Amino acid sequence: MKTAVIVFPGSNCDRDMAxxxxxxxxRAPAMVWHRDTALPDGIGMVAVPGGFSYGDxxxxxxxxxxxxxxxxxxxxxxxxxxxLGVCNGFQVLTEAGLLPGALMRNGGLNFVCRDVALTxxxxxxxxxxxxxxxxxxxxxxxxxxxxxxxxxxxxxxIEGEGRVAFxxxxxxxxxxxxxxxxxxxxxxxxxxxxxxxxxxEPAHGGTDGRRLFEGLLETIGA
Numbered sequence: 001m002k003t004a005v006i007v008f009p010g011s012n013c014d015r016d017m018a019x020x021x022x023x024x025x026x027r028a029p030a031m032v033w034h035r036d037t038a039l040p041d042g043i044g045m046v047a048v049p050g051g052f053s054y055g056d057x058x059x060x061x062x063x064x065x066x067x068x069x070x071x072x073x074x075x076x077x078x079x080x081x082x083x084l085g086v087c088n089g090f091q092v093l094t095e096a097g098l099l100p101g102a103l104m105r106n107g108g109l110n111f112v113c114r115d116v117a118l119t120x121x122x123x124x125x126x127x128x129x130x131x132x133x134x135x136x137x138x139x140x141x142x143x144x145x146x147x148x149x150x151x152x153x154x155x156x157x158i159e160g161e162g163r164v165a166f167x168x169x170x171x172x173x174x175x176x177x178x179x180x181x182x183x184x185x186x187x188x189x190x191x192x193x194x195x196x197x198x199x200x201e202p203a204h205g206g207t208d209g210r211r212l213f214e215g216l217l218e219t220i221g222a
Contacts, residue, residue, distance in 0.1 A: 001044040001217055003029040006073065006089075008064045013050035013087065013195065020197035021047065024213040034067040039076060044220060046073055050087030050142070050195060060103060060145045061091030070096050082126050082216055083189045087143055090182075090191035099182055099191045100158060101150035106143070107174020113142040115205070116194060117169035118180050122162050125183055127190045130215035136169060137208040139194035146173045146193040148182065158182060165190055 003021045007014050014031065021029045029047070030040045039046065053064035064070070070092070077083045077098055085093040093099045106112055115138050120131040131137065150158070155176060158164060166181035173193075181192030199209030 001025050001220070002027060002040070002042045003045045003047065004032050004039055004043045005029045005047045005049055006032050006034065006069055007049075008034045008051070008053035008067065010053045010055050011049055011051035011088070013197070016195070017047045017049040017086070017197045020200045020209070020213065023200055024210060025217065032069055034064065034069050037068045037072060039069075039072050043076070043081070045082045045084070045216065046076060048073070048083065048085040048089030048092050049197075050089055053088055053092060056088075056145070059095070061088060061093075061095040064088075064092045065095035065097075074098060077184070077189050080186065080188050082220065084127065084216075085189075085191040086195055086197065087141075087146070087193055090193055091145065093189065093191045098189050099184055100154050101148055101182065103145050103193075104147045104149050105145050106147050106172075111142075111144040112146065112173055114140065116141050116172050116180075118166045118194060119169050121164045121167050122183065124162075125165060125187045125190065126219040127183075127212050127216050128165055129219050130211035137166075138199070138206055139196055139209060140198050141172060141194045143173070143193055146175065148175045148179045148193070150176065161185065163187075166192055166194070
């Protein structure tokens with residue numbers, strides 16, 4: 001499968017994502033600059049990586065969400081293409097309106113960087129087919145604005161529709177209802193704070209993240 005990684009000024013996890021995608025797919029992804037207005041032909045999946053796009057000025061992800069390439073990403077998502085946003089990428093997707101809610105400062109106002117335990121809440125999405133519902137997995141987090149918030153009505157809706165993909169198994173950042181990963185209503189867009197691309201091989205401390213990418217390939221028949 002041909003994939004793409006969006007690159008913004010301030011991205012610092014784009015290489016991690018590119019390495020993970022190449023290891024799993026056997027093909028280096030296209031690195032797409034934020035000022036581009038179209039995705040390369042033949043793309044089957046887009047990743048919006050972590051980092052500090054535009055230096056997190058104004059609000060984390062807010063400026064990146066309005067960059068030219070995001071119109072193309074939104075159009076592709078609307079046609080069913082899988083889009084994965086990790087950490088700052090999650091922030092970008094919420095700011096772009098591709099996912100509900102927002103990401104606010106951590107509850108303790110500290111940058112959190114450590115391995116965390118998650119539970120798999122939805123094992124039937126394009127991204128989570130290689131996991132079992134209720135399974136406990138481990139990914140690293142590295143964020144200062146990782147507190148997912150939304151109004152009560154929105155939280156009730158995404159919970160009721162099975163759109164919570166991952167939940168923190170222990171307190172991490174004050175995230176409302178311990179939500180670590182959210183799907184859009186069509187199930188083809190996933191935003192998550194932990195970094196699955198940093199759990200690809202045993203040398204990383206485990207392969208829990210690899211299964212996310214492998215499950216995606218399996219689901220879309222790549």
